[in-house]
Amino acid sequence: MITGSPRGTSDIFGQDIEYRNFIISKAKELFKIFNYREIITPAFEHTEVFDKSIGDSTDIVQKEMYTFLDKRGRSLTLRPEGTAPVVRAVIEHKMYAENLPLKLYYIENMFRYERPQKGRMREFWQLGVEAIGSGQAFIDAEVIWVLNALFEKLRFKNLKLLINSIGCTKCRKEYIQVLKNYLSPKKDKLCPDCQYRLEKNPLRIFDCKVDQCRQVIKDSPKIYSYICVDCRQHFNQVTDFLKTLGISFIIKEDLVRGFDYYTRTIFEIISEDLKSVQNALGGGGRYDKLIEQFGGPDIPSIGFAVGLERTYILMKQLKLNFVIGDNKKIALVILMDRSYQKYALSLIKFTRDNGYACDLSYEIKSIGSQIKWAEKNAYDFVIIIGEDEVKTDSCTIKDIKKFTQYKLSWKNEKEKIFKIFGS
Numbered sequence: 001m002i003t004g005s006p007r008g009t010s011d012i013f014g015q016d017i018e019y020r021n022f023i024i025s026k027a028k029e030l031f032k033i034f035n036y037r038e039i040i041t042p043a044f045e046h047t048e049v050f051d052k053s054i055g056d057s058t059d060i061v062q063k064e065m066y067t068f069l070d071k072r073g074r075s076l077t078l079r080p081e082g083t084a085p086v087v088r089a090v091i092e093h094k095m096y097a098e099n100l101p102l103k104l105y106y107i108e109n110m111f112r113y114e115r116p117q118k119g120r121m122r123e124f125w126q127l128g129v130e131a132i133g134s135g136q137a138f139i140d141a142e143v144i145w146v147l148n149a150l151f152e153k154l155r156f157k158n159l160k161l162l163i164n165s166i167g168c169t170k171c172r173k174e175y176i177q178v179l180k181n182y183l184s185p186k187k188d189k190l191c192p193d194c195q196y197r198l199e200k201n202p203l204r205i206f207d208c209k210v211d212q213c214r215q216v217i218k219d220s221p222k223i224y225s226y227i228c229v230d231c232r233q234h235f236n237q238v239t240d241f242l243k244t245l246g247i248s249f250i251i252k253e254d255l256v257r258g259f260d261y262y263t264r265t266i267f268e269i270i271s272e273d274l275k276s277v278q279n280a281l282g283g284g285g286r287y288d289k290l291i292e293q294f295g296g297p298d299i300p301s302i303g304f305a306v307g308l309e310r311t312y313i314l315m316k317q318l319k320l321n322f323v324i325g326d327n328k329k330i331a332l333v334i335l336m337d338r339s340y341q342k343y344a345l346s347l348i349k350f351t352r353d354n355g356y357a358c359d360l361s362y363e364i365k366s367i368g369s370q371i372k373w374a375e376k377n378a379y380d381f382v383i384i385i386g387e388d389e390v391k392t393d394s395c396t397i398k399d400i401k402k403f404t405q406y407k408l409s410w411k412n413e414k415e416k417i418f419k420i421f422g423s
């Protein structure tokens, strides 16, 4: 007996697949409306793609990456997030040489070695967008608009959009000094990780989940009060556009998000209905320096990512009345004798060629038990082929939901089958 799937991974099937595909189809409709194009990047990258971008003092890089050496000793990492790979691809293929901004989206699995709990897996799926090549506040508002519109389409209520500015490289430097000065006398109260962060990258202390650290950081000066005039003006423009769009938001001055590459606008959407601690459905921010840092040109960018699992956990929990899945009808052809298979085949070919879903009952059993099986397996019709049908070149169609029955002459009126299927 083989053991189950590795801890933190899951098989997705049944109803979950229907929810998942529903979310993806809604997202794709939106991406089209907002003119985003799909990109698919590899599941693993050279490790430096992540440790140089996410930041080597972040939890992700320090503790959560699936990093391994390949057979030639090269360090590779399963992607823990979607932005760095997209940026790597944009630079590698010089996509920025085309008209900017470049608007891309992805739907991909991510990998992080975290403690699994509801809504947090080691392999999880995200859909996200990246708008590359514009520093305009308008595009910040547009990216947040897409995120907001997605959850509106899913009819979620009780959501909160949290937004903050963490400044540019210039003003952040000054703030970090202020934060260091504030925290240094309290160093002993911080956990060992945060004591290290205080030296290397004090902003990351805001990510710490240890209670004591949260107490210490709670009353610390917030970056929001320290951003420069340009960053302030940018942020005011973003919030102004959001107001025009009728998107409500809360300015959360201690929001930092766990990536070093973020600059200026960052945001997160949380659900008060998600009972688990993992209440963030998605979030993102600007990364104005990341492309330059990767050796590309100096082009500002912004993006977001949404967790697919959490989104469908919430959909299931809210029991919203959606038509989930394909509502196209499906018929099951049942035979009274194996010798009618050839006859059935031409019938099935005709319906499938015309785009109607049709399946064959492969085992020959009594009609009663085959109809019961069809009911249990969510078929809408059964098409019965027995001796009489074969002799008269016809078929009998039973609507097993409406309890109606039709007999069609296959030679003269086979198109009628689609009328019945469409009813």
Ligand SMILES: [Zn+2]
Binding pocket: 167, 168, 169, 170, 171, 172, 227, 228, 229, 230, 231
């Ligand atoms: Zn600034």
Ligand SMILES: [Zn+2]
Binding pocket: 190, 191, 192, 193, 194, 208, 209, 210, 213
């Ligand atoms: Zn800590």
